[in-house]
Amino acid sequence: MKVLILSFGLLFLASCFEKEKNCELIGKWESTEFNSDKAVDMNKDGIYNQDLLQEDDCSEVIFHFKKNGKAERYYKNKRTNCKFKKSTLDYIVNGNQILFTVSGMKQKHKYKITNCKLNIYGAQDSGLTENGKQNILINSVFEKK
Numbered sequence: 001m002k003v004l005i006l007s008f009g010l011l012f013l014a015s016c017f018e019k020e021k022n023c024e025l026i027g028k029w030e031s032t033e034f035n036s037d038k039a040v041d042m043n044k045d046g047i048y049n050q051d052l053l054q055e056d057d058c059s060e061v062i063f064h065f066k067k068n069g070k071a072e073r074y075y076k077n078k079r080t081n082c083k084f085k086k087s088t089l090d091y092i093v094n095g096n097q098i099l100f101t102v103s104g105m106k107q108k109h110k111y112k113i114t115n116c117k118l119n120i121y122g123a124q125d126s127g128l129t130e131n132g133k134q135n136i137l138i139n140s141v142f143e144k145k
């Protein structure tokens with residue numbers, strides 16, 4: 001009887017581990033959040049937000065990181081008329097940093113994977129803040145698909 005209970009317990013534990021997602025960088029990631037360090041009014045409605053999805057409700061980014069150092073990026077926003085555009089980029093991971101090369105331009109960001117969520121920190125852009133046009137830093141969050 002003890003052997004049967006032990007066997008069932010081991011079988012249960014094994015099934016739990018099988019359901020766990022692979023959360024390494026390689027694979028497909030879909031955006032869930034875009035947050036700015038300063039409140040901006042991208043849609044010019046007079047309301048300033050740090051949650052950039054409140055400013056552009058069709059914004060979405062999908063990264064598909066491949067083992068060969070290439071990534072496909074699919075993105076849409078109001079500037080693309082909410083239609084996906086595709087770009088291919090190179091990437092190199094060095095510790096907690098990821099270096100993207102897009103059309104010859106290098107972009108370095110910090111990144112961290114926690115609980116199958118990919119956080120990319122430090123994307124720079126400009127935005128209309130309450131103090132006029134300023135540089136902003138964007139934190140993007142993606143979930144593994």
